[in-house]
Amino acid sequence: MKKRVYIKTFGCQMNENDSEKVLILLKEDYIPTDDPEEADLIIVNTCSVREKPQHKVYSEVGRYKPLKKKKNHLLIGIMGCVAQQEGENLIKKLPYVDFVLGTQSFYQIKEVIKQLQKDPKPIVLTELTKEFKPPLLLPEETLPKTTEKVTAFVTIMQGCDNFCSYCIVPYVRGRETSRPPEEIIEEIKRMVELGVREVTLLGQNVNSYGLKEKGYPDFPELLNQISAIEGLWRIRFTTSHPKDLSERMIRIMAENPKICHHIHLPLQAGSNRILKRMNRKYTKEEYLEKVAKLKELIPDIAITTDIIVGFPGETEKDFEETLEMLKTVRYHEIFSFKYSDRPFTTAKNFEDKIPEEEKERRLKLVQELQKTITQEIYQQYVGKEMEVLVEGFSSKSKTQLMGRTTTNVIVNFSSPRLDLKGRLVKILIEEAGKHSLKGTYLKTLK
Numbered sequence: 174m175k176k177r178v179y180i181k182t183f184g185c186q187m188n189e190n191d192s193e194k195v196l197i198l199l200k201e202d203y204i205p206t207d208d209p210e211e212a213d214l215i216i217v218n219t220c221s222v223r224e225k226p227q228h229k230v231y232s233e234v235g236r237y238k239p240l241k242k243k244k245n246h247l248l249i250g251i252m253g254c255v256a257q258q259e260g261e262n263l264i265k266k267l268p269y270v271d272f273v274l275g276t277q278s279f280y281q282i283k284e285v286i287k288q289l290q291k292d293p294k295p296i297v298l299t300e301l302t303k304e305f306k307p308p309l310l311l312p313e314e315t316l317p318k319t320t321e322k323v324t325a326f327v328t329i330m331q332g333c334d335n336f337c338s339y340c341i342v343p344y345v346r347g348r349e350t351s352r353p354p355e356e357i358i359e360e361i362k363r364m365v366e367l368g369v370r371e372v373t374l375l376g377q378n379v380n381s382y383g384l385k386e387k388g389y390p391d392f393p394e395l396l397n398q399i400s401a402i403e404g405l406w407r408i409r410f411t412t413s414h415p416k417d418l419s420e421r422m423i424r425i426m427a428e429n430p431k432i433c434h435h436i437h438l439p440l441q442a443g444s445n446r447i448l449k450r451m452n453r454k455y456t457k458e459e460y461l462e463k464v465a466k467l468k469e470l471i472p473d474i475a476i477t478t479d480i481i482v483g484f485p486g487e488t489e490k491d492f493e494e495t496l497e498m499l500k501t502v503r504y505h506e507i508f509s510f511k512y513s514d515r516p517f518t519t520a521k522n523f524e525d526k527i528p529e530e531e532k533e534r535r536l537k538l539v540q541e542l543q544k545t546i547t548q549e550i551y552q553q554y555v556g557k558e559m560e561v562l563v564e565g566f567s568s569k570s571k572t573q574l575m576g577r578t579t580t581n582v583i584v585n586f587s588s589p590r591l592d593l594k595g596r597l598v599k600i601l602i603e604e605a606g607k608h609s610l611k612g613t614y615l616k617t618l619k
Contacts, residue, residue, distance in 0.1 A: 178203040179212035181233055184220025186411065187375050188253055190326040191279060192218050195252070197310045198282055209237060214248045214286070219255035221341055224513035230255050234267055241269045248272070248289060252279045257345040258516060260299045268295075275299035276331070276346050280308060301347040307331075309356045311363045321368045323564045323595045329357050329395070330376035335414065337441075338452045338519040339481065339512065342377055351376075351383050354390055354398060361402055368595055371407035371433075371562055372399070379410045380417035393425040400431040406597060406619065407562060409581070411437045416455045418463050427470040434471050435505075435581040438463070439479040443498035444491035447484055452519070457498060464502050475505040475580035480539055483512045483532030485523035492535050499542055505550055505580065506608070507543045511536050544607070551582070551605035558615060559584065561600045563593045576600075578610075588614035 178199055182192045195216065196205055206212055215237050220226040234251065241247050250272040251263055257275035264270055271293070272285050278298035285296050307328075332347040333340075361372055374396075376382060383389030390398060392410075399408055408431050415438055426432045438460075442448055445456045467474050480495060499507070511532040514521040561576040567585040568575070574593055575585045586600050597619040604611040 175204045176213035177206040177211055178214040179206050179209045180216045182218040183226050186326050188218050190328050190375055194310050195282060216250045219253035221254040221258050223510055227255050238269055254345040257299050261297050264295045272296040277301055277305045303348050312367055324371040325364050325369045326375050327360055327372050328375045330382050333377040341515040344517040351386050351389055354395055365404040370595055374410040378414040380413050393422050396425055400429050407433050409433045413438055415460050423466050423470055434473050434579045435475040437477045441481050443495035447487055447491050477506045478504050480507050480509040481512050482535040482539055483527035485520055486525040503546055506547055509539050554602045554610055555605055557602050559600050559602055561598055563596050563598055565594050583609040584612055586612040586614055
């Protein structure tokens with residue numbers, strides 16, 4: 174009888190993808206469970222990109238301490254960016270934890286569990302190497318197609334060479350390394366066989382895919398190769414660094430019908446002075462030029478972004494320039510955060526920190542402005558017929574279905590048929606909500 178594993182994942186889509194890889198690695202001995210009470214193995218996959226999610230780790234792991242007392246055989250492990258960042262310190266602070274695996278080391282999880290079964294001494298593996306290449310892990314073919322996702326994440330590269338002054342990623346994910354293109358193609362082909370119709374390609378900076386590896390295609394060429402896979406209908410990707418977004422890349426997006434009309438293009442700040450201090454390597458004028466080209470070649474493009482408020486030294490004038498950028502670009506959605514010091518980073522040592530209450534005020538203003546812009550944009554969808562890839566039932570009702578437009582907007586809709594998961598349908602948009610649309614089924618396209 175197989176044991177059960179419970180994984181709690183914090184943070185980005187890459188962490189979600191890493192958790193899925195762990196399940197593949199453990200599939201011979203463990204089956205996933207949604208209930209930590211019945212688990213024989215509990216893993217917390219962590220995020221340290223900001224201070225708040227890092228703090229969540231300790232409270233989350235602390236919840237499982239009583240379970241450890243009840244079940245002697247229970248193993249508890251921590252993986253991800255906090256594991257990479259803190260290493261041995263996690264064992265010191267949480268002595269009931271059995272293993273700590275960094276962002277490259279989690280691939281050794283089977284060997285770690287075998288070792289712990291022989292010797293219960295805690296194991297910490299956090300080495301980062303420039304030559305690291307993750308093994309090819311293909312999705313389990315024996316799973317019934319009805320349980321499979323319509324959409325899936327595929328990591329094409331990891332690590333980062335940009336060293337933005339506020340960002341911990343290069344220190345916990347390592348330097349940029351790209352996966353072999355043939356492995357990426359093989360993984361996606363296998364997913365399509367299992368019913369996946371849309372993939373999201375993941376990397377800290379997908380635009381620099383293949384540039385360091387001899388003989389690899391660059392990112393636009395990789396997109397063309399992936400789009401040749403039969404049965405794959407849609408391709409998304411994240412994240413794109415603005416400095417590396419080329420006109421050729423934008424033209425590929427415009428010309429290739431499988432590439433979705435959505436791009437996540439992190440701005441972070443609207444002031445050139447702050448952008449320079451962040452080491453972002455572009456100006457707001459250069460950013461706006463790329464936005465203009467995107468809108469020229471892909472008129473219905475949806476742009477989303479990240480915003481940091483209260484970066485050290487950010488004046489009221491600097492902040493107002495960020496608000497102006499929101500008004501000028503008119504993003505579909507934004508992900509906005511208060512600046513927080515992260516270990517190892519340059520900005521941690523900047524002395525002109527912004528008071529917490531001021532950061533809170535600025536964050537509220539950014540979010541209120543964006544809320545208005547998003548509502549105005551979503552209202553423009555009303556009355557239009559949109560192609561939607563159906564992902565399953567609506568989270569709010571089992572009598573409605575949900576899917577996404579090519580612009581990555583969620584659509585909840587009513588339909589005489591509820592067996593449309595994995596199908597591409599045409600929907601009449603009838604109502605705009607805060608973060609989603611409502612509509613009615615018209616016809617099935619695929």
